[in-house]
Amino acid sequence: MVTNVAVKPKRQYRGMTRWGRIFRNLGMLLPATILALLFITAIFAEWLAPFPYDETSLPERRMPPAWMEGGSMKHFLGTDNIGRDVLSRAIYGARVSISVSLLAIAITASIGTVLGIMSGYLGGRTDAFIMRITDIAMSFPALLVAILIAVSLGPGFFTVIFALSILGWSGYARIIRGEALRIRNSDFVAQAQVIGVSPWKIMIRHIFPNILNILIIGITLSIGTMILAEAAMSYLGIGIPPPMPSWGSMVADGRNDLDRAWWISTFPGILIGLVVLSGNFLGDWIRDKTDPRLRRL
């Protein structure tokens, strides 16, 4: 009667070479490596950056990258219009971009999860109320609201996070409500009710663990969105105040020099694209792996 079915999760790789395995998982390994490297860069910016982010050197302004004529190894990615090292600023910029978006994601995901679970599980008036607020949050133009907040509170690290969080939770609330609604009707929730578990405990112990995969996918996928939103705010000049670099403000700094010094905007732009793509690929990969309907047997 006892069937301790030994499940072999690695079954699909049987008979494959090591390189074959690595190639199969490239969709996860590559974006995860890129994100991990940027994360490390952001943490150890002081040690990795060859120059301080605000050190100007007017004689060396608009120096091209090392591999171009007139470039030198001293400033590998060139310098900007007041002679600051682009590589160093991009490294420090990673810190701003990543910390802002991670904090904003933590806040939005938490709010969205709590509201989504309550809405989906409690239903009735609670659901109607939360969902109307969500509708309102979703119908506001996010960037416009962010500008309003930044203008009224004054620019700064926490203003940016606040501006990104105030509407960003609504997407999570929607998706998680849908999942909670589905799980509420499952038999193990009925079973928990039958043995007298309270609604709060059911939400925490039974609903939450079962929406975790959806939440993780949502978080990974929103890394890209948040980085972009932060970049957009910084580009518009309502982000982190200068001289602290962020990728978005670096793109903005270089926009007047695009014809003679393309590298000032291009390298931070490439970084933004790289992170957004990595986040999206990683999110897709996790979704494919955790969604049983898509799992290959």
Add this chain to the structure above:
Amino acid sequence: MSEIVLKVENLHTSFFSRQGEVKAVDGVSFFVREAETFGIVGESACGKSVTAMSIMRLLPEPSGQIVEGKIILEGTDLVPLSKKKMRAYRGRMISMILQDPMTSLNPVYTIGDQIGESVRLHQALPDNMVEPEIISSLRLLKIPTPETMLGNYPFQLSGGMRQRVVGAVAMSCRPRLLIADEPTTALDATIQAQYIALFQDIQKKTNVAIIFITHDFGVVAKICHRVGVMYAGKIVESAPTREIFKAPRHPYTSALINSVPRLEHKDERLYSIEGQPPSLLNLPPGCRFAPRCTVATGVCREEEPPEVDLGNDHTVSCWRVK
């Protein structure tokens, strides 16, 4: 006669929909004694499960409500209890086994966690006492090697084992009343027989009163001491099992019993009752079964038959019984 554990008196449960009031349970009364199994038999949508959900007070509110009646568990009426007090009864005093064992366990927790949840909730035990309690519940359900079972996840078990674990969750606080809502429907015939024997064994050991909901008279014959036959929200006949098989008094009861396939009648076509049960939105005047009844007369279509007590726990609502 042993003590009465649960007494349901004139229970009315309705669902309020846009089309009007659906009287899912319309004046049901019955009782269950200690160490006794009471079967509720009837077709789909006759109100069996709603009766169970009313006793558990787990109706989908606000659309489903107990309109009238008493549900007395060991002297306490459950109907007026607050939600919080009712939660303390659920799992500890009354428990329930749901229909589908495959999905009644949360996939993210181990078996030990799931049984432990109920134990921790209702019994103020020190942490080191919880595990022995869980193991004893697993033993009660005759689950082999309970110590290793604790750490298993539901997906590692077979359907029959999961069914037993669900039983262990329900019995973990040794409730006085256990409601089993078609627990054998999803099982195949051999496991069904084992499972029924298991129920009888548990009852012998714990004296638990069981309400066994089923549509299968064959299962009733095996496990129930007494049976209530439900039709369109009412119990039309209630009697000890042996008596109901020997001398059914209500035409619906005899029709149901005749619908059970039997080996000795292998040449005949299986008997089936003509027609459909009435819509609970607008019930016919008179006896609910009259439109499908082969022996109905004028009075059956005009007035509802009263409940007649035939003595020896046998009651029936039919104009033909005097």
